[in-house]
Amino acid sequence: MLKLLKIETFKLFKRTKTWVILIAFILLTALIAYGTYRDAENMKMWNSPEARIANNEEYLKILEEQMEEIPEDIKDDPAAEEEYKKNLQESIQQVKEEIAHLKVLAEQDEDGDWRKVLEQRIEELEGQKESLKESSEYKDMEAYNEQEIERLKYLLDNDIKLEGQYDFNARKFLTSAVTILGQIFLVIGIAVFAADMVSGEATPPTMKLLLTQPVSRGKVLLAKFLSINISSVLLIIGVELIGFLLIGIFFGFGDANYPMVAGTRYMYDTTRLLENGSYPIIQIVGSSQVIPAWQYLMKLLLLQALFIVTCTSVVFLISTLVKTSMVSMGISVVSMIASFVIFLGFSALRSVAKYVFVLFGSVEMLLTGETVSMFNNPNVNMNSVVIMFIGWIVVSYIASHLVFTKKDILI
Known part of the structure; x- marks a missing residue:
């Protein structure tokens, strides 16, 4: 044979x-x-923190310009103008928070403090648990959170640095x-x-x-x-x-x-x-x-x-x-x-x-x-x-x- x-x-x-x-x-x-x-x-x-910071800063400039230029169709409507400015302010605040968060990530990446990044991410996911359990629409997210927490804890327990997505x-x-x-x-x-x-x-x-x-x-x-x-x-x-x-x-x-x-x-x-x-x-x-x-x-x-x-x-x-x-x-x-x-x-x-x-x-x-x-x-x-x-x-x-x-x- x-x-x-x-x-x-x-x-x-x-x-x-x-x-x-x-x-x-x-x-x-x-x-x-x-x-x-x-x-x-x-x-x-x-998708690096630096590139995302630059993109968000460009977007922030656009939002700030829009704050100064009120659309013609709502200039004569104080309530609509106030609502417009309020929405822009919220968007500006969110972008500023995102920029601050990305700068922290960039600094931690430079300092090599990857364990702190993982611990913060685990803390964020743990904090989302209760809210996810209360909503039947987010059962998939609940399972994903549990899976991600287990994966991140594995990294910490085995002293393995998180790889970049790309x-x-x-x-x-x-x-x-x-x-x-x-x-x-x-x-x-x-x-x-x-x-x-x-x-x-x-x-x-x-x-x-x-x-x-x-x-x-x-x-x-x-x-x-x-x-x-x-x-x-x-x-x-x-x-x-x-x-x-x-x-x-x-x-x-x-x-x-x-x-x-x-x-x-x-x-x-x-x-x-x-x-x-x-x-x-x-x-x-x-x-x-x-x-x-x-x-x-x-x-x-x-x-x-x-x-x-x-x-x-x-x-x-x-x-x-x-x-x-x-x-x-x-x-x-x-x-x-x-x-x-x-x-x-x-x-x-x-x-x-x-x-x-x-x-x-x-x-x-x-x-x-x-x-x-x-x-x-x-x-x-x-x-x-x-x-x-x-x-x-x-x-x-x-x-x-x-x-x-x-x-x-x-x-």
Whole structure:
């Protein structure tokens, strides 16, 4: 069996197409890295305390000018003029308070007093608890507050400095790469890569020669199945990890114990009814888990590997069902793209969409629990999707085995 696996893997990497796809994937990953870096730098420039202070000071000048220039339509109405000035005064006061707050943040950032900033933020969130509990409209905010307080306390307890929202490091690159690639690029790449694993050998005498050897058809198929799945996982995650290492060397890896929020669970809020007659979905208070970054990334890559195997297994089944590479590739690519368009485009199909594996390529949403928002269904969570992935893999292989061992190989 091991010898068959080596033969199939050798044949796989002997193809020109494999190297073309690999190079394309490397270039795409590099483009994602550059785009993520440029976005982070631009957002950091415009959202730094200094930039926000400058913007608020400009806005303050505009408000003060408006205070001096009373609109013509209310000059003869003392009550309206007084109300106008009162609103402007409130806005001016709010902007001044925001500028003062930003200046404090800038000074604390320069002084390196990040612990004080965290303590103040925790105090603010704690102060909001009671008011949030009294209002049913803010149940989501109540859950978020609990989650954020737990995360900030984790930072203080473990003496970890809060990262800037737009800091760029290897961890942020990897999570961005997994998310962006999973949206559509992975499924198309895998469809092209794996579409001719079986059908590609149905035309030339390769398959016929292989089946005349003292090896069962089942073993031949299993070797092909394992080879294409292992190769797909190693190529994709291998390129991502190389990018992770390179970016880590130049920009830093980020703290391995940095707190990440995962496993958030949701439920229907039966105390409220939306205009469409459905119940809104809210977070379950205290359901989120705060885990270290290294554990978060491990789970993220494992979920991605499972998604890759699921895609590859289904494409492998299509390759077993047809006899020409072009037809296999065409069916694979078109079916993957059509799944996105049809099941996400028509709300009437949302109840079935949760069984369509292609829609779950952004596996970080599974890890955080945000997949619920795609389907407006709290039961669509990581556990249910993992079971669905495994189901697709098992069914695809069994169907491939039955078809391959029973059909005639006419070459």
